[in-house]
Amino acid sequence: MEVWWSPVPDTRLAARGKILGYQINYWHESEVATDYKLFIRHEGQVDTGIVIGLVSDNFYWFTVQVYNSAGLGSVSEFFYQESLHAPAQTYPQEVRVYSAGRYEVIVWWRGVTVEQPESTIDGYVIYYWPAYEHYRTATEHISEGRLVYTARIKVEPGVVYALRVAAFSVGGFGRKSQTTGQKRDRRLPADADSGGIFVIIIPAKAISDGTDPDLCFICFV
Template sequence: MTQIDSDARSAILTVIGPPGEPAGVYTDQSVEGPRSIVLKWTDGPIHGSPITYYIVEGMTNYTNKWKTIKSGIQYEDTVTAGDPTKRTTILRNLKPGTGYQLRVRAINRNGIGEQSLPSEMISIPGAKPERPPEEVGGGGGKVGALRITWKALAEEDHNGYGIQYLVSFRKKAISESKWENANVTYNGNEYVTTVGPTNYYSIYEVRVTPHNIYGFGPPSDIVEIYSAEDLPVGTPQNVYSEPLNSTAQTVFWDPVPDSRETMKGKLLGYKLNYWVMDEEEEIQAIQAIYQGQTDHAVIIGLEANSWYTVNVQVYNTAGNGPKSEDFHQETYRKPPQLYPTEVYVYSHGPDSVLVKFRGVSTQVMEEPLMGYMIRYYRSTQNIREAENLDVDKANEGVIYGIKKGVIYKLRVLGYSRGGDGKLSSPATLFTLAGGSVMVDPATSVILAGTSMVGYSVSVLIVSLMCAFWML
């Protein structure tokens, strides 16, 4: 056997990354006061880069979530005198009466390291509350009551045991009246007291002060609230109605003054009660509600050619006021029940078309015809976006402002005091085609369109049996 030469090499493997988790986290009392504590720990492995900063996270006995208590703690500021292996920082302004668990995370240029195991729970001594209640307000309730509300303090703002609230109130007047006080002996958010029916809808000044076994905290800002409203005494006067069409009436009245004496509160609106005269009782009335101060309203969904009875009353948060006197009014007869037929469209000018149609006649149960309306709109639009051309009682009319190359839909209707009649059906489609005339490709028969003054109009007659034709 021959001896073979050999060679050996060695190397050190360094893991580069964020610091390892700190260890031995514990707390100690601080000489700075009861709301400060000293937090100590030992560094974990640095993983190739020196530690530059620390983060302290905390969780209280009121929550189950960790949040940052102190951040940006420089490494140099944590050195402990006499023990280079320990790190120290002081946590200040902790919440009184709260228990804390704490943990530490180290940072180097490679990132934020894992958190340490938490410390044992440490309790901060209690103190009087430091925050006033928020959202102080109220109002409403039964007549003769003053209702006061507020947002209760969060548990972590109690600062100790025995949280309660001192509620103070006084009637606002020219000369300051004496504060009345009541104590809410639990962590509630409402207090109701009786001020008497003569003090309906009166302004009161209110404030709420928290306190616990350590003393009183800061009071809330003084706010103004109203005591409960009473039922209105104002009644709408001079109520009358006018038919709007065959299914609607407009009701008018003298508005009720929105004053404390009349409304005994704040006017919210009006309620209209209406029913079919001689066929229904008031107990069967339909009630329509209209908010705000107004002197008229429209009731809809009525039967044509029928008598209705209507009355009006105001309302506030306490309820309804007295009803007005009844008023009786008849709706108009029905609008035209037939629709115009034989609707044709002809070219008329460079931006206009002539529309001709056969009119309608009305029957005894319909209001007399007042005229016709030509309703036209682009085929890509909804009929609610249509424009209207009123031609009175004529059987034709000229529409101006038509765009070339745009397909329009057109329908014609008769109208009367009873409202709009039925629309011609099916819809007529037309377009200004620059000299061409629409032809049925199957028969080559011209359906409609007559050349006039050098222009023409293409017309599409739409029915249930036809498809779209190419221009």
């Protein structure tokens, strides 16, 4: 949940000291304000903050307080808000990759269906990155539309890629695709073997039998 507020002026008169940040208090609608124990602090003179760990499709109360070295300030008004539905809990299956030239591949997947209380799917995102690098270096390719099951992505020849697909919605990103029966390449780092598809793009210069020079081959390891 993202919470916004009008910050307190950082002046001696208004803040009675230097503002250190803001505290968001939150509790479920079934609880009472005097019992809440959950809060999250955001440092600095900010006007928004994120609350994580909420149960999807539930109502919560929120208040905000400024704080400085002397402690917490006055409590804001009470705000009542419903959390979003959860993202897709199932992942795309039967992910396949086809050559589309030396620098492109076509990715196909079988989409997912959602159930209550999951959000309606808005599209799919493809994560792909060189398998010898960390997942955080992944490139994201977004395909909007809940009935979209294919996408064309750009790749570099001669690179081993790891690739995964996930659905996304207003509730966030769903579970990422995995493959079964995957063999691990001992040359890959431990964090590269994350259940994804490993795609080897063979450069055209490796082809010497007179075949299409723009053709690339894809295999799974």
